[in-house]
Amino acid sequence: MGRELRGVEIVAIGDELLSGATLDSNAATIAGRLESLGLRVLRKTTVPDAEAQIEEAVRSALARSGAVITTGGLGPTRDDVTRAAVAGVFGRGLEFREDLWRALEARWTRLGRIPETNRVQAEVPAGAEVFPNRRGTAPGLAVEDDSLGLCVMLPGPPHEMEAILSEQVVPYLEGRTGVRGRRSFRRTLRTVGIAESAIAERLGNRLDDLPLDVAHLPEIDGNDIRMTAWAADESDAAAALDEAVSRLRELLGVHVYGEGEADLAQVVGDLLRGRGLKVGVAESCTAGLIGKRLTESPGSSDYFWGGMIVYDDRAKVELLGVLEQTLQRHGAVSEQVAREMAVGVCRRSGAETAIAVTGIAGPAGGSEDKPVGTVWLAVMVREVAVTERRFYPGTRDMVRARAAQGGLDLLRRTLLEELR
């Protein structure tokens, strides 16, 4: 029974979602679960705990899409009005369900006497399908008719919502999806050192002939490119995705450092581990951030030796042997100092490679010659030093995050270059 579904809208209900007190994670959970059915979330509307607004939002969503999942507003308090609103949309009354009331009472026996206020939770739109809630008191509900479509109501607390959705609603919807089988398959490429617009320019229309969607996802320290293909099974999607990835890798070259959730520090760690090398760090403006990132995953002691945080210029001299005269002649943010820092780490440690960073994170300290955001990077790989000057826009935090990423990337590129 029921119509064939192609997608659903979500109506999220709750004052706290609009006041900013609660971040709504339910929609993302629903999108993930429905994806396996080949169903997309077409739109999401967030409304307050107000019956008229819920009614209007559900009505409009059904008119557009024929299927709605609501979250929230199923509790026992006076501001829980979803049941009444949806009954209104479908022109049905609320009916008291003895079986639901007994189940609620049984649940409460363990906790104490059931409050009369909970009685409303046994009142559901006439003829509704009920999905029991093993993690809480509010059951999920579904109402459907041929002209309006399907409305599934789920409770707001994420762990209750998630259990009912996965265990009962997904099976309930299975086999009703018209995209019988079409699911989404994704691949994401991660890039560093190239602007979003430069990526767009290199891409042009070069992926337009492939049956997939391309999304540009800017991050603070790089840009991700996500491709989504819809297909009956993985092998159908794989051809288009593989082709897209191979074109992108050719167009973007060394800027691509990984796929999916790849972390640049981990990529660098794996390169070092594969070559049996250790790295030491000499950090001025990043002040420990690169060390922190290189040690985020267990097992990093295979390739991370340690390093020096040389924030003060005295520390650069005393810990790393940077020459006083180099500091005086070129300034702390200079190619020469970056190189001497990298050389100093390798000399004073058991590490064969090094990353050194010195820059002006701001907001003060900039000059016309060296504005805030100017960073010198240096790496050493087996006694060869490589340096780069970079300019990173943004706040102090952003400059530091980008400088750390830049230092890691310079070591990555140098190690890859060495291999060739």
Place this chain on the structure above:
Amino acid sequence: MGRELRGVEIVAIGDELLSGATLDSNAATIAGRLESLGLRVLRKTTVPDAEAQIEEAVRSALARSGAVITTGGLGPTRDDVTRAAVAGVFGRGLEFREDLWRALEARWTRLGRIPETNRVQAEVPAGAEVFPNRRGTAPGLAVEDDSLGLCVMLPGPPHEMEAILSEQVVPYLEGRTGVRGRRSFRRTLRTVGIAESAIAERLGNRLDDLPLDVAHLPEIDGNDIRMTAWAADESDAAAALDEAVSRLRELLGVHVYGEGEADLAQVVGDLLRGRGLKVGVAESCTAGLIGKRLTESPGSSDYFWGGMIVYDDRAKVELLGVLEQTLQRHGAVSEQVAREMAVGVCRRSGAETAIAVTGIAGPAGGSEDKPVGTVWLAVMVREVAVTERRFYPGTRDMVRARAAQGGLDLLRRTLLEELR
């Protein structure tokens, strides 16, 4: 000019928000900022990157509420269609703005040649108000007319959105709000080193007589207590809030390290600056995290000297002079090694104070005697060493974050103690 506003709707734009790939935090930020103006968020609609759908959603929202803020879809790529959609709603064309183009070019000069694809970012609905974006390329925009109302467009990346909103849009909307009446006033106390349940036990019902709401907000590295009073103006709220803060400070003592957005590293920095002291760090399991935190605010060179990341045991010996025999007899995670690390930093630096941390962040490396989460902290203040053993539960990331916070807090308490 313009109508009086009572609330706004948000239209959030982006495929990634519906697919579940990105959790939308922008709406919560907007709700928080608008609250200070007495404006509520009335509804939020999330739509994909599709011009017709954006147009319809903005049109409906304006019809209901007369004011809309959109987020997303202002970038340079082809799926960024917000400008065109909103121009369509207001029946205006897009106009190329020479001044915007020049500003974009100037921004790019430092980074390289500007790609032609960015040209669309200088095309805005005719007559739009422009809010420059100092953190990115897409400016915020506003379009208004007497019959439809006001539409403000903001970029999707949260750090860009937030800067434009706080610095430009809030002042732009000020004086146009019509909620005469009650606003919320808040104060938040930040604690460290005391569990949420211990706070609840100390509090008991001791704030129940005050006309305010108390919320417990657990953070990874401490617990916040937020009090909210609703009143017509600040002085009405202040009495209750002041009283609550003073009771809490008495009940929680030294565990309270600050209010509002206070950062423990900044609190420590201010104590050091006030005493004319510098600090050096010796980090094993935190591997740079304490250094990073102490340098998050500008001016930290007043009190931060630098330090050593001694992840590898060889680094502890070579950089800090920890004795081989101490490592062998007591292990790297021990009171003795923590103390020798702290002593080593002070000896090898110009710093009068030090923080040293050595611990087992996991997931591997634990034993019955020293399970994962065991951390030894040591601080030096003018030649006196203080040590503490701590056990921090949680994942690797959480143990490291808590260990960094613990080290900072031990220095704070030692400095305060010294003063008495």
